[in-house]
Every structure is written in C-alpha cells, then in structure tokens.
Amino acid sequence: EFKERTIRVSNGINADHPVGNGIKAMQQCLDEKSGGKMKLQAFWGGALGGDLQATQALRSGVQEAVVTSSSPLVGIEPALGVFDLPFLFANAQEAYKVLDGKFGDMMTEKLAAVGLVNLGYWENGFRNLSNSVRPVNKWEDFEGMKVRVMQNNIFLDTFQNLGANATPMAFGEVFSALETKTIDAQENPYVTIDTSKFFEVQKYVTETNHAYTPFLFLFSKAIFDTYAPEEQAALRECATVGRDVERGVIADLNKKSLEKIKAAGLEVNKLSEDEQKRIREKSMVVYEKHKATIGAEVVDSVLAELAAIRK
Amino acid sequence: MTLLVFIASLLGAMAIGVPVAFALMFCGVTLMWYMGMFNSQIIAQNMIAGADTFTLLAIPFFVLAGELMNSGGLSRRIIDFAIACVGHIRGGLGIVAIMAAVIMASISGSAAADTAALAAILIPMMAKAGYNVPRSAGLIASGGIIAPVIPPSMAFIVFGVAANVSITQLFMAGIVPGILMGLALVVAWQITVRKDNVKPLAKTSGGERLRATGRAAWALGMPIIILGGIKAGVVTPTEAAVIAAAYAMFVGMVIYRELKPRDLPHVILQAAKTTAIIMFLVCAALVSSWLITAANIPGEITRYIEPLIDRPMLLMFVIMLLVLLVGTALDLTPTILILTPVLMPIIKQAGIDPVYFGVMFIMNCCIGLITPPVGVVLNVVSGVGRVPLGKVVTGITPFLLAQVAILMLLVIFPQIVTVPAQWLR
Amino acid sequence: MTKAINLFYKLLEILLILLLSGMAIMVFLNVILRYGFNSGLTVSDEMARYFFVWLTFIGAVVGFREYGHMGVESFVALFGRRGRIVCMLLSNLVILGVSLLFFWGTWKQLPINSSMKAPVTGLSMGWVYGIGFFTGGGCALIAFERLLRIVTGRVTENEIAAFAGEGQNIEKMVERA
Ligand code: NA
Numbered sequence: 030e031f032k033e034r035t036i037r038v039s040n041g042i043n044a045d046h047p048v049g050n051g052i053k054a055m056q057q058c059l060d061e062k063s064g065g066k067m068k069l070q071a072f073w074g075g076a077l078g079g080d081l082q083a084t085q086a087l088r089s090g091v092q093e094a095v096v097t098s099s100s101p102l103v104g105i106e107p108a109l110g111v112f113d114l115p116f117l118f119a120n121a122q123e124a125y126k127v128l129d130g131k132f133g134d135m136m137t138e139k140l141a142a143v144g145l146v147n148l149g150y151w152e153n154g155f156r157n158l159s160n161s162v163r164p165v166n167k168w169e170d171f172e173g174m175k176v177r178v179m180q181n182n183i184f185l186d187t188f189q190n191l192g193a194n195a196t197p198m199a200f201g202e203v204f205s206a207l208e209t210k211t212i213d214a215q216e217n218p219y220v221t222i223d224t225s226k227f228f229e230v231q232k233y234v235t236e237t238n239h240a241y242t243p244f245l246f247l248f249s250k251a252i253f254d255t256y257a258p259e260e261q262a263a264l265r266e267c268a269t270v271g272r273d274v275e276r277g278v279i280a281d282l283n284k285k286s287l288e289k290i291k292a293a294g295l296e297v298n299k300l301s302e303d304e305q306k307r308i309r310e311k312s313m314v315v316y317e318k319h320k321a322t323i324g325a326e327v328v329d330s331v332l333a334e335l336a337a338i339r340k
Numbered sequence: 341m342t343l344l345v346f347i348a349s350l351l352g353a354m355a356i357g358v359p360v361a362f363a364l365m366f367c368g369v370t371l372m373w374y375m376g377m378f379n380s381q382i383i384a385q386n387m388i389a390g391a392d393t394f395t396l397l398a399i400p401f402f403v404l405a406g407e408l409m410n411s412g413g414l415s416r417r418i419i420d421f422a423i424a425c426v427g428h429i430r431g432g433l434g435i436v437a438i439m440a441a442v443i444m445a446s447i448s449g450s451a452a453a454d455t456a457a458l459a460a461i462l463i464p465m466m467a468k469a470g471y472n473v474p475r476s477a478g479l480i481a482s483g484g485i486i487a488p489v490i491p492p493s494m495a496f497i498v499f500g501v502a503a504n505v506s507i508t509q510l511f512m513a514g515i516v517p518g519i520l521m522g523l524a525l526v527v528a529w530q531i532t533v534r535k536d537n538v539k540p541l542a543k544t545s546g547g548e549r550l551r552a553t554g555r556a557a558w559a560l561g562m563p564i565i566i567l568g569g570i571k572a573g574v575v576t577p578t579e580a581a582v583i584a585a586a587y588a589m590f591v592g593m594v595i596y597r598e599l600k601p602r603d604l605p606h607v608i609l610q611a612a613k614t615t616a617i618i619m620f621l622v623c624a625a626l627v628s629s630w631l632i633t634a635a636n637i638p639g640e641i642t643r644y645i646e647p648l649i650d651r652p653m654l655l656m657f658v659i660m661l662l663v664l665l666v667g668t669a670l671d672l673t674p675t676i677l678i679l680t681p682v683l684m685p686i687i688k689q690a691g692i693d694p695v696y697f698g699v700m701f702i703m704n705c706c707i708g709l710i711t712p713p714v715g716v717v718l719n720v721v722s723g724v725g726r727v728p729l730g731k732v733v734t735g736i737t738p739f740l741l742a743q744v745a746i747l748m749l750l751v752i753f754p755q756i757v758t759v760p761a762q763w764l765r
Numbered sequence: 766m767t768k769a770i771n772l773f774y775k776l777l778e779i780l781l782i783l784l785l786s787g788m789a790i791m792v793f794l795n796v797i798l799r800y801g802f803n804s805g806l807t808v809s810d811e812m813a814r815y816f817f818v819w820l821t822f823i824g825a826v827v828g829f830r831e832y833g834h835m836g837v838e839s840f841v842a843l844f845g846r847r848g849r850i851v852c853m854l855l856s857n858l859v860i861l862g863v864s865l866l867f868f869w870g871t872w873k874q875l876p877i878n879s880s881m882k883a884p885v886t887g888l889s890m891g892w893v894y895g896i897g898f899f900t901g902g903g904c905a906l907i908a909f910e911r912l913l914r915i916v917t918g919r920v921t922e923n924e925i926a927a928f929a930g931e932g933q934n935i936e937k938m939v940e941r942a
C-alpha cells in the first residue's frame with residue numbers, strides 16, 4: 030500500500046532552524062512506517078519561492094508540502110488572521126492547548142476548504158521586540174519608535190495603535206536598516222534575532238511576547254487525496270512526531286539565543302504581568318477593528334477557549 | 341542527466357533565435373516534462389509571482405532616472421567638467437573619458453546608455469586630437485561597462501533579488517571595485533597611448549574650471565543623493581531610485597532647461613519598455629529557476645566539483661572562467677538570471693561571502709558586454725562612434741585584458757572587496 | 766485592420782506611460798509621507814507593485830512585437846536567407862507553444878488566485894495574476910501571425926533582418942544593457 034514518494038517540502042527559513050530537526054524526526058518516523066518509501070525532500074531559504082507562492086503551488090497540486098507561518102496566508106483564509114492578533118496567547122502552554130485542541134481542528138477544517146491539508150501546528154514562536162532607542166517597560170515607550178513589521182494589516186495596526194511608526198520592509202533589508210538607523214526596532218522570535226545577528230546592531234530587547242505565530246505543516250489536498258489511507262495516516266502521525274521534536278528544540282534554542290543576546294551586552298527586560306494586561310486592553314481596539322475580516326465566530330471562539338483555560 | 345537536459349534545451353532554443361526569456365520558459369517546460377511533472381500552472385504562477393516584489397520596483401525608477409539624465413543634458417556637463425579637470429594632462433581625453441565614465445556610473449546603471457553618451461561626444465573629439473580611433477572607441481566601451489558595478493545598478497538589484505542578498509550591501513561593495521576598474525583603464529591607456537602623436541589640450545584657467553564645476557554641480561549632486569541617502573539609512577534602494585528620478589527631472593527641466601514637458605511621454609515610455617524587457621526576463625527566469633531547484637541541479641553540479649568546495653579561491657577562479665566564457669555569448673541580465681540559481685547554493689556551501697561573490701559575478705558579466713562575438717556595448721560604441729566592429733574588437737583588447745587582470749586580482753585578494761565593503765556597510 | 770492594430774498598440778503605450786508614472790507618484794508620495802510626516806500609505810506600496818506587474822506583462826507584448834527581447838542572434842546570423850527563415854519558423858513555434866502554456870496555466874490558476882485577496886487593498890489577486898491571459902494570449906497571437914506569414918511566404922526582409930539581430934538602433938541596444 031506504500032508507494033515510492035518524494036515529497037517536496039518548501040521552507041522560508043534556513044536548514045539550521047528547529048524545523049530542520051522536526052523534518053529529520055518526521056523522516057525517521059516515515060522510514061519506519063513506509064519501509065523507506067516515503068521521502069521528504071526539504072528546500073530551505075525560500076528556494077522554491079516565498080511561503081505564499083509555495084502555498085498557492087500546493088493548492089494547484091504542483092507541489093506537495095510547505096512549512097509556513099500563518100501570517101502570509103490571510104489573503105487565502107482570512108480566519109488565520111486570528112493568530113496575528115496582539116497578545117492573544119500569554120504563554121506556549123496556552124498556545125499548544127488551543128492549537129492541538131478543538132479550535133485548531135476548526136481552523137484545519139477551514140484550510141481543507143481552500144485545498145490545504147493541515148498536518149499539524151509546528152512552531153515559529155513568540156515574537157519579541159528589539160530596538161536601539163530605550164528599554165520598553167510600558168506601551169508608552171513605543172511612542173515614535175520606527176518599528177519594522179511584516180506587510181500585514183494587523184501587525185501594522187498593533188504597532189501604530191501603541192504609538193510606534195510601523196514600517197513594512199523586506200526581511201533582507203532589516204539588518205542594514207537597523208545598522209544605519211533607518212529604523213529603530215524590529216520584532217521577531219529570539220531565535221531569529223540571534224541567527225540574523227540583529228543583536229549586533231541593537232541595544233535593548235524586550236520580551237513582549239506580543240504575538241505567537243504557528244508554523245503550519247500544509248500538504249496539497251489535490252495530491253493528498255491521491256494517497257492511500259495508510260500513507261495519509263503515516264503522514265499525519267509522523268507530522269505530529271516532528272512537531273513535538275521541533276517545539277522541544279525551539280524551547281531549548283530560545284533559552285540559548287537569549288543567553289547569547291545577553292552575552293552580547295544587550296539590556297534585556299520582560300514586560301511585567303500588569304503591563305501585559307494593560308497592553309492587551311489597549312490593543313482590544315485592534316481586535317474590534319479586525320473582527321469582521323477574521324470572522325467574529327473565530328475570534329469569539331478562541332477567546333472563549335482561552336477564558337476556559339485561564340480559569 | 342537533468343543538467344544535460346537543462347543545458348541542451350536552453351542552448352538549443354537560443355541557438356535557433358528564440359529570445360532568452362521565451363527560451364527560459366521553454367527550458368522550464370522541457371525540465372518539467374523530463375521530470376514527469378508537466379503542469380502549465382508552474383509557468384503561470386512563477387512568472388507573475390516574480391514581478392510582484394517591492395525591491396524590484398527600484399529597476400524602473402533607476403532606468404527612468406538614467407533616461408531623464410541623458411535627455412536633460414547632464415552627460416554633456418559631466419564630460420565638460422572632466423575636460424576642465426584632466427583634459428590637459430598626457431593622454432588627456434582618454435583620462436577624461438574614464439573620469440566621466442566613473443562619474444556617470446554613479447548616476448546611471450546602464451552600460452549601453454553611458455557608452456552611447458560618451459562615444460557621441462568624445463570619439464569625434466579624440467579623432468580630431470589625433471588619437472587612434474579604434475583604441476579610443478575601445479577605451480570608451482571599457483569605461484561604459486563600469487556603470488553596473490558602481491551603484492546604482494540594475495544588475496545588483498536583479499542579482500540581489502535572485503540570490504536573496506542585501507541590495508544595500510551589494511551597492512556599497514561595488515564602489516571600490518568600480519573605481520579600480522577605472523584605475524586599471526588609466527594604466528592601460530597610458531601605456532598604449534605612448535606612441536600616439538597627440539596634441540594635448542590647453543590647460544583650462546582656474547576661472548573656467550570653476551565655471552565647469554558649477555555647471556556640473558547639479559549632476560554631481562546625484563550620486564550624493566543616491567549613495568548618501570542609502571548609506572545614511574534615510575531611504576531604501578527603491579525609495580532612493582524614485583527620488584533620483586524626481587531629482588533628474590527637476591534638474592533637466594528647471595535647472596538645465598533641456599528637458600521639455602513634451603519630451604516626457606517619450607522618455608517615460610522608453611523607460612517603461614526597458615523595464616518590461618528586463619522584468620519579463622526576470623520572470624521567465626523564475627520558471628526555469630524553480631525547476632532547476634526542484635530538480636536539484638545545483639546538487640548535481642556540486643557532485644562534479646566536490647574537490648573544489650574546500651578551496652574557495654580555486655572555486656572562484658573556476659567559476660570566474662566559466663562566467664567569462666558564458667559572457668562571450670550572453671548579455672548581462674540573462675547571464676545573471678541563468679547562472680545565479682545554479683551557482684548560489686554552491687557559493688553558500690563553499691562558505692564564500694555572497695556579497696563578495698555578487699560583486700565579482702557582476703563585474704565579470706559586465707566584461708562579457710565587451711567580449712566578442714556577442715557584446716552589446718561593442719555594438720553601441722561601433723554604431724555611435726561609426727567605427728567598424730572588427731576594429732573596435734582590436735582596439736579594446738588592452739583594456740579588456742586590464743579588466744580581466746583586475747578581476748583576477750580580486751580573486752586572489754578578496755579583501756580588496758570585502759574590507760572596504762565592511763567600512764561602507 | 767493595420768490602422769486598428771496600430772491604434773491598439775498606441776493605447777498600450779499610453780497605458781505603459783500611465784502605469785510607470787502612477788508607480789513613481791505613489792512611491793514618491795510615500796517617501797514624502799514617511800519622512801516628512803512620519804506616516805505612510807500601505808495602499809500605495811501595494812498598488813505600485815501591481816502596477817509594476819501590469820507594466821511588465823503589457824510591456825512584454827509590446828516588446829515582442831518590436832523584436833525588443835534579448836536573444837543570441839549570432840548563430841542565426843551565420844545562415845543565409847533560407848536558413849534564417851527555417852530558424853524563424855522553429856523559433857516562433859517554440860514561442861507559440863510556451864505562450865499558449867502560459868495562457869492555459871493562467872486559466873487553470875484562476876480559481877486559486879481569484880479566491881485570494883491582496884493583504885492591504887483586498888483586491889482579488891485574479892486581477893493581478895490574470896494578466897497572464899493578456900501576455901500569453903498576446904504573444905501567442907503575434908507568433909501565430911508570424912508563422913502564417915512565414916508559411917505563406919509573406920514575411921518581409923526587414924523582419925528577417927530584425928530576427929537575425931541586424932539593424933538595431935541605439936534605443937533597442939540600451940534596452941539590453
Ligand atoms: Na551605476
């Protein structure tokens with residue numbers, strides 16, 4: 030029932046990202062289940078095109094799989110915008126419970142409707158802020174800061190709402206722009222701040238945890254449907270194995286990256302719990318503004334599930 | 341084997357006269373047929389996704405700025421300025437040509453346009469002064485190809501996007517090698533011009549020199565705006581490009597008053613057409629590039645050159661020879677687009693600095709513009725200067741050798757590129 | 766008929782001028798807003814990109830009609846008239862083929878692109894990616910018309926010369942480097 034399959038998996042990040050460890054673990058699992066017949070062929074650094082382009086290739090049945098963060102896909106499935114909402118999850122445990130539970134399944138169904146099989150929620154992680162101006166202890170500290178954000182309406186509104194000057198910019202230009210002070214700040218997971226060497230040109234890092242982005246392990250529905258049930262099951266189970274490995278590596282790496290950032294002499298601080306709360310309340314206007322686009326039932330249901338968890 | 345299919349389909353199509361853009365699409369189609377994944381959507385999607393990139397927007401604006409500069413009379417004033425500065429020294433008009441070429445390179449990104457402007461004004465002057473005409477034409481063509489090495493440069497933008505390398509860093513890293521190319525030409529010119537019996541120009545008076553500088557000042561402000569703006573971090577390359585276009589229009593229309601409002605539609609249309617030609621090629625290359633990657637052709641090549649991976653300098657040497665060879669037959673942009681997806685993974689694996697490689701690669705592709713049989717800049721200088729192509733090829737030889745020598749020098753001493761690039765970053 | 770076709774290309778040229786001017790104005794405006802007033806219009810960044818896509822793919826058809834696309838003509842130029850005509854025939858067949866595939870791929874992709882919205886303006890991406898119909902169809906038509914004339918022996922000497930890369934003016938050369 031298992032056929033020789035080469036599964037091309039496109040990644041925007043580089044091979045040394047924890048996703049690499051996840052893919053290795055997934056391959057090991059697939060080797061066992063398929064007797065070495067199912068092979069993952071990973072492409073790194075956007076070699077097969079950007080995340081959005083690769084996802085479109087999945088929908089048209091041209092390519093098998095992609096590991097992509099949810100943000101670039103809101104044009105395809107607006108509900109995914111829910112993961113861009115600021116300060117949604119307070120910690121990783123909350124995120125895992127929601128994503129691996131009922132709410133995650135609901136989003137997976139929505140993705141199936143647009144031709145994408147979601148094999149699981151891997152992790153990009155919490156995004157944090159680095160800047161060269163001042164330590165950020167409260168939302169007022171964002172005032173006037175030039176922050177590079179992704180070209181994404183929710184991110185733009187989030188930072189503008191906090192008084193920052195949100196500037197969309199291609200990732201490849203961020204380092205130079207920080208160095209020459211075209212921009213003051215950028216926001217990314219610790220691992221990215223470390224691997225992209227942003228710490229060399231920044232003075233302050235604040236653990237804002239302002240957004241948690243999942244990586245979706247997406248498979249082309251057009252191709253998936255041609256696979257035998259055993260093959261489909263193997264992919265689903267092994268993607269989960271890979272997910273757990275990847276999340277574990279990220280947690281370790283986050284700690285290591287943070288140590289490295291500190292060792293480089295940057296001043297690192299964490300938003301206090303009270304301030305987190307204040308910022309979340311301040312950011313509720315962003316929730317209201319984008320509720321209609323994301324889908325009111327989606328926003329309400331994630332907030333309800335979070336309320337239940339936090340009780 | 342896939343490598344063979346790739347090369348055969350591409351070369352075959354180009355040989356029967358299919359334009360490179362369509363040949364790249366054809367090569368993509370052949371590859372997907374060979375790999376058993378024939379799907380027309382691969383073409384449609386990669387083509388258009390390729391153009392939808394904000395960084396590439398710098399191309400039309402730099403092209404427009406260059407067109408506006410030439411119609412606005414800036415080239416003329418730059419040449420007058422160079423004559424006032426160095427016209428009187430030995431081999432004067434040749435040094436003028438090189439100096440003007442370097443200044444124009446820091447304003448425009450087009451080797452052909454710069455060469456045309458220089459040749460139109462300087463070749464008749466040099467002939468009259470008694471310089472060997474084919475050699476003068478050769479010098480001007482070799483000076484013209486500095487344009488894409490010194491920023492602004494469409495070639496760096498195309499490479500930066502194709503290779504995912506910072507365009508700002510490429511721009512800054514190109515300055516020193518570009519100037520070195522100019523210096524190499526000075527040396528080669530002074531050696532070859534010894535035997536010519538030439539009457540040097542009279543030395544310009546201090547007052548005249550000041551006036552020429554004043555007239556050229558507006559044009560000389562352009563590189564300061566472009567490079568200063570990017571370097572100081574005020575603007576991104578795309579924004580710098582649009583500011584440059586606005587500035588060129590202002591200077592041409594308001595200051596020099598050579599550009600009339602009724603000229604604008606033609607200038608803009610010409611820039612639009614040039615942009616479309618470059619961009620269509622970029623887009624078509626993304627189709628073949630996607631399939632080159634999916635078929636893992638770089639992996640196949642890496643297997644052949646495995647022993648070189650640990651010897652970066654030798655690897656660079658071999659690659660530079662390959663690019664020189666390809667450059668004899670192919671123009672600048674097609675060479676970049678065809679070779680980047682194939683070479684970049686190898687460069688990364690060998691641990692070669694991508695910015696350094698980018699500068700070397702573009703320099704080498706520019707040299708290809710003056711190597712026969714196919715060299716657009718040779719054709720330009722031959723057409724504008726009314727010198728037969730064969731004679732230009734003879735006349736250019738010493739300068740071509742000088743440029744290749746600089747290239748090899750930079751292979752042996754990469755620090756000449758990387759250290760100043762580090763300062764300027 | 767020829768008059769109508771020329772008028773059509775004249776309109777395309779006007780469109781190209783408008784697109785490039787529009788892009789320049791939008792990006793320039795954004796620079797002014799960003800540095801002068803510390804704000805920016807994300808709409809104009811996005812629209813400038815789409816104008817760029819349209820400019821590229823409309824200009825590609827205009828360029829093809831004018832023999833403006835870069836090629837390696839030196840091999841073809843070695844042949845006599847007959848050999849050149851054979852190459853011209855084969856070359857246009859290749860172009861016809863890939864252009865039709867481009868058109869066909871755009872058609873198959875249409876549902877996927879139409880269901881995707883631009884992040885800022887919310888414009889259906891069908892409008893952006895749909896330009897493949899124009900370019901694929903346009904180039905296919907031009908190639909087909911040329912093939913017809915080659916087969917019926919109505920191809921002009923000027924065209925054969927242009928195909929072999931002869932008689933290019935400076936403007937055409939500047940487009941190439
Ligand atoms: Na230049």
Ligand code: NA
Nearest residue numbers: 667668708714
């Ligand atoms: Na050449």
